Amino acid sequence: MANERKAEKIVRDQLVKQGYVARDSRSGTGFDNTFEEQSSDRLAVSRLLKKASKTGGTGVGFPEFVVHLANDILLVVECKAKTSDHGSTSLEDDHDQAARYAIDGVLHYARFLSKDFHVIAMAVSGSDPDDHLTTMRLHRKGESSPTLLLDAGKQEVHDLRPASRLIEIVRYDPEVAKIREETLKRTASELHKYLRNYAALSESEKPLIIAGSLIALSDPTFAQTYQITDGSPDSKKIMDEWVGAIRVQFQAAQIPMNKADMVVQAFRSTVEGNTELLKRGVKDKKGKIHTGSVLRAILDELNENVAPAIDLQQGFDLVGHFYGEFLRYTAGDKKGLGIVLTPPHITDLFCRLAGLTKDSTVLDPCTGTGGFLVAAMSYMSQPVGGVALSDAQKSRIKREGLVGVEKMPNMFALACANMILRGDGKANMYQGSCFDQEIIDAIAVAPSRPDAGLANPPYSMGKIDKDLEEMSFTLTMLDQLERGGTGVVIVPMSCAIGQVEWRKKILARHTLEAVMTMPSDLFYGVGTQTVTMVFTAGRPHSASKRSWFAQWTDDGHITNRGRKERRPGAWAAVRDVWMDDFEHRRADMPGYCVSRHVEAGDEWLAAAYMETDYSQITPETFEAVLRDFAIYKLINGIEAVSSDD
Numbered sequence: 001m002a003n004e005r006k007a008e009k010i011v012r013d014q015l016v017k018q019g020y021v022a023r024d025s026r027s028g029t030g031f032d033n034t035f036e037e038q039s040s041d042r043l044a045v046s047r048l049l050k051k052a053s054k055t056g057g058t059g060v061g062f063p064e065f066v067v068h069l070a071n072d073i074l075l076v077v078e079c080k081a082k083t084s085d086h087g088s089t090s091l092e093d094d095h096d097q098a099a100r101y102a103i104d105g106v107l108h109y110a111r112f113l114s115k116d117f118h119v120i121a122m123a124v125s126g127s128d129p130d131d132h133l134t135t136m137r138l139h140r141k142g143e144s145s146p147t148l149l150l151d152a153g154k155q156e157v158h159d160l161r162p163a164s165r166l167i168e169i170v171r172y173d174p175e176v177a178k179i180r181e182e183t184l185k186r187t188a189s190e191l192h193k194y195l196r197n198y199a200a201l202s203e204s205e206k207p208l209i210i211a212g213s214l215i216a217l218s219d220p221t222f223a224q225t226y227q228i229t230d231g232s233p234d235s236k237k238i239m240d241e242w243v244g245a246i247r248v249q250f251q252a253a254q255i256p257m258n259k260a261d262m263v264v265q266a267f268r269s270t271v272e273g274n275t276e277l278l279k280r281g282v283k284d285k286k287g288k289i290h291t292g293s294v295l296r297a298i299l300d301e302l303n304e305n306v307a308p309a310i311d312l313q314q315g316f317d318l319v320g321h322f323y324g325e326f327l328r329y330t331a332g333d334k335k336g337l338g339i340v341l342t343p344p345h346i347t348d349l350f351c352r353l354a355g356l357t358k359d360s361t362v363l364d365p366c367t368g369t370g371g372f373l374v375a376a377m378s379y380m381s382q383p384v385g386g387v388a389l390s391d392a393q394k395s396r397i398k399r400e401g402l403v404g405v406e407k408m409p410n411m412f413a414l415a416c417a418n419m420i421l422r423g424d425g426k427a428n429m430y431q432g433s434c435f436d437q438e439i440i441d442a443i444a445v446a447p448s449r450p451d452a453g454l455a456n457p458p459y460s461m462g463k464i465d466k467d468l469e470e471m472s473f474t475l476t477m478l479d480q481l482e483r484g485g486t487g488v489v490i491v492p493m494s495c496a497i498g499q500v501e502w503r504k505k506i507l508a509r510h511t512l513e514a515v516m517t518m519p520s521d522l523f524y525g526v527g528t529q530t531v532t533m534v535f536t537a538g539r540p541h542s543a544s545k546r547s548w549f550a551q552w553t554d555d556g557h558i559t560n561r562g563r564k565e566r567r568p569g570a571w572a573a574v575r576d577v578w579m580d581d582f583e584h585r586r587a588d589m590p591g592y593c594v595s596r597h598v599e600a601g602d603e604w605l606a607a608a609y610m611e612t613d614y615s616q617i618t619p620e621t622f623e624a625v626l627r628d629f630a631i632y633k634l635i636n637g638i639e640a641v642s643s644d645d
Contacts, residue, residue, distance in 0.1 A: 003081030006127035008037075008064050011077050013129075014160045020067060031068035033163045040066050044116055045074070052112040054098040054105055063109045069163045071307060072141065073170050074113055075120045078106035086125040086133045103135050107146055110139040117141055118170050120149060122160065134158050138169075140176055147175075153386025168388060187305045188322050191298065198294045200276045204410055207369070209277070210322045211417035212267040213299050216245035217307045218421065230296040235278050238295055243268045253420050255429075262431065266413040271295070341368065342456045342490065343522065343563060345555065345571050347375035352579055353534055354452040354486045356380050358393050360401060363443065363450035365434035365457075365477045367404035370415035372454040377402060377422065400448040405434040434476055435467075443480055453477040453487035453537070459528060470495050471502035474533070478510045483538030490518065493529040496604035504600035507541035514548040514582060515604045520627070521559045531605070534582075543597070548585045549606035550593040552578055 015035050016022075023034040023041065031042055039062055040046050052061035067075035080086065080102040087103030098108035102123035110121040119139040126132030136157050139146040149157045151169055170176055195206050217223045222245035230238045246267050250260040271277065277295040290297045342350075350372065356362065362376040380397050381389055402419070406412040412431040419429065428446055430439045443450065457473035470491040478487045487510070495503075496515060506512075514534040522530060532552070556570030557563045565571050581593065588594045594610035602608075 003127040004079055007079040007081055007124055007132065010127075010129050010132060011065060011079060011122075011124050011160075012037075015065070015067065018160055018162045020163065023068075032070060033068065035065050035067040037065055038062050042066075042068065045113065048112050048115055048117075049109065052109055054108055061109065061112075063106060067163075069120070069170075070167050072117050073120070073167060074117045075122060075166060076106055076109050076113065077122045077124060078102045078109065080105075080123075080125040081127050083126045083131075083133050086123065087135065102133075103137075107137065107139070110137070110146060114139040114141055114143065118176055120166060120170070121146060134160075138173065140173070141179055143175075143179075151386070152383035152388055155386070165388070172382070183305055187301060191301060191322070194294075194297070194301075198276065198279065198282045199274060201270075201274055205270050205274070207322050207414055208267060208270040208410060209274075209295075209298065210302070211414050211421075212242065212246055212271065213295075213302050214307060214421055215249050215267075215417055216242050217299065217303055219245035219248050221245070223303065223307075226299055227292065227296060230292045235293070236272075238293060239271050239278070242271060242295070249420060250416075255416070255420075259416070259429070259431065262409065263413045263416050266409055341523075342371050344371070344375070345557075345575070346490065346518075346522070347371050347454075348379065349575060349578070350454045350488045350490075350532075351375055351379035352575075353488045353532070353582065354454060356452055358384065358389055358397065360452050361403065361448040361450045362401060363403045363405075363453045363477060363480060364455055365405045365453070365480075366455050366473060367406040367415045367429070368411055368456070370404060370418040372456070373402045373404050373415070374418055374422065376452075376454065377419075400428075400446070403428040403430075403443055403446065403450055405430045405432065405439055405443075407431075407433045434473065440476075440480060449482050450480060451482040451485035453481050453485070453489075455487075455489045457489065457491065459492055469499050469502060471499040471506065474535075475502060475506050475509075478506065478535055478537045481537035485537040486513075487535040487537055488532065489535075490530050490532050493517070493531050493605070496531050496533075500600050503604075506535070507600050509538070509540055511536040511539045511541045511545060512547045512598065512604070514550070514585075515606070516550045516552040516578075516582075517606055519553050519555050519557070522555070522563070524559060524563050533604070546595040546597050547604075548582070548593065548595050549604070549609060550578075550581065551591070551606050 020033055020035050023031070023036045036042075040049070045066055046060075049061055051059070053059040054061055063076045064079045065075075065077035067077070069075055080100075085101050088097045088101045090097070097104040099105065102125045106121040106123045110119040113119045118141045121137045121139055123135045124132060136149045136159075137146040138149045149169065150173075151157050152172060157169065191210065192206070195201055195209070199206075199209075201209060216226070222241060226238060226241065229241050232238070243264065247260070247264050250264060255263075277298075278293050280291070280293055282290055282294060282297070292300075354360075354362075356376060356379050358380050360376075360380055362373065362380075364370075364372045367373065377397060380401060381394055383389065404415055404419075406415050406429075409431065412429070416429055428443070430442065432439050434440075455473060455477050457470045458468070459470065461468035461470075470489075474487070474489045474491065474495075477489070481487055512533065513536055514532075516532045518530045518532055520529050554574065556566050556572075556574040558566050585595065586593055588610065590611040592606075592610070594606055596609045598604060
């Protein structure tokens with residue numbers, strides 16, 4: 001046992017060297033970046049290990065160290081004195097082996113803890129600081145077995161690293177991302193049903209309650225006391241504390257007070273105007289009577305299933321997903337409101353089409369819930385060549401690399417919330433119209449002028465005001481980019497046929513590089529046929545320029561109460577082919593792509609110029625084309641042609 005204590009000292013010294021703090025010295029504060037030995041004050045951990053004895057009994061079992069990395073990520077360590085006891089040959093969940101070997105023992109504990117956590121399991125054997133063995137594995141939450149722990153360069157990790165580096169490894173694990181995304185989607189659906197049944201909220205108010213609750217929960221004091229506050233004789237106290245916690249987080253993010261006050265007021269008016277949130281005695285999702293208020297029940301659900309995932313889902317438009325889930329059930333014409341949320345796989349595609357790098361500065365003139373900016377932040381922050389970005393590089397992205405403009409106050413509040421939840425309170429967010437000269441001037445003198453633009457402008461606004469047609473937003477965005485920058489927009493197909501005057505102005509100052517026809521049901525439940533356009537900013541469209549047109553009509557997704565991947569990996573395979581074709585501007589291929597010189601009055605659609613590959617036509621594709629054409633006519637108010645004509 002004495003030698004085993006030496007092995008534990010090796011680990012303890014490594015933990016301190018890497019910046020971890022012994023929990024005893026920080027009693028009463030948060031758990032992140034702390035370690036505990038042989039026990040845990042964290043209820044979720046002690047509950048899971050209550051019957052984790054390595055001897056095969058039903059007693060408590062604890063590893064040598066439990067290290068708290070993030071809300072739902074743990075590092076657990078098991079030590080042995082002799083290197084001969086590092087691991088068995090089978091690594092099966094055998095109690096004798098778990099008690100004897102370091103690897104077997106730490107994986108034993110990881111199996112218990114992985115019910116609620118992503119667990120990095122670390123086995124250390126040997127009592128010599130210069131001659132010991134270390135093995136690390138990742139046991140993802142909810143999975144039956146562990147896997148190798150791999151870094152950004154797909155190399156196996158064998159050494160202890162600072163918390164930020166270990167979190168980053170888990171964050172970019174594709175299977176972890178998939179698990180977290182499914183949990184978030186399921187929670188969004190369940191919360192929609194709960195809010196529908198027990199809170200008199202409009203569809204636009206529901207996301208504000210969700211976003212505000214997540215921001216409030218990011219305040220440690222509120223997260224630890226809201227359940228107690230909910231039991232106060234003053235029934236509205238939890239609302240007051242909720243708003244106060246949001247204000248604290250906006251102040252901590254160093255957002256200018258005029259912006260912060262406006263956004264906080266949006267949250268305040270939403271929560272205080274809905275007293276149904278204080279109602280008690282309603283059922284929870286399991287059908288049991290919840291003793292607290294409806295607001296507390298929402299906070300409990302988010303605290304358990306969503307808050308732990310925020311630091312992992314860096315490329316996921318969290319607030320936007322909740323908004324989209326609630327919007328699916330909105331009665332009436334969503335398209336008429338101009339609300340068309342961009343699917344997450346398309347926001348990622350746009351980052352690639354724009355060629356974003358760690359040094360890019362991205363402008364979204366119609367920010368909405370912030371989907372493009374969230375995707376851009378994640379894409380730009382990814383390791384380059386297997387090497388993680390420095391803290392200074394990540395800071396530049398958050399401080400200067402993201403510029404957003406949003407006119408609708410509630411949407412602006414959601415976008416700010418989305419960015420703050422990811423630790424970015426310093427993004428250049430502007431509330432107002434992207435056509436406002438004051439905002440245009442502010443962007444022009446910002447530390448970094450945008451060299452990339454990503455936009456999904458409001459649809460159908462041109463029916464009200466011709467100056468608000470989709471291509472006018474496109475022109476305004478392109479005019480604000482550095483010369484040679486790249487602008488990518490997704491707009492209704494009608495923009496590739498009509499809005500000629502706006503297209504003429506665009507080509508006078510910018511170059512049309514490519515137009516891709518997108519899947520007909522890309523925006524589920526809206527029925528808008530779209531195209532993606534790619535431009536080079538600041539260089540007039542020359543008489544010799546040949547633009548590339550393609551039919552990107554199969555994105556590997558199917559429509560089944562929403563858009564879902566046809567099978568795991570289907571989208572990645574399609575995306576890689578699309579990007580390769582786009583980057584190399586593949587030669588004319590019948591039925592798929594073609595290159596042509598076009599002017600403003602021409603159709604900017606592949607179908608207008610390419611040959612038809614009749615061998616590829618099936619009854620199903622013929623029916624799909626007829627359906628798309630019918631939808632197009634319906635959306636654009638074109639009268640149907642009589643069969644007698």
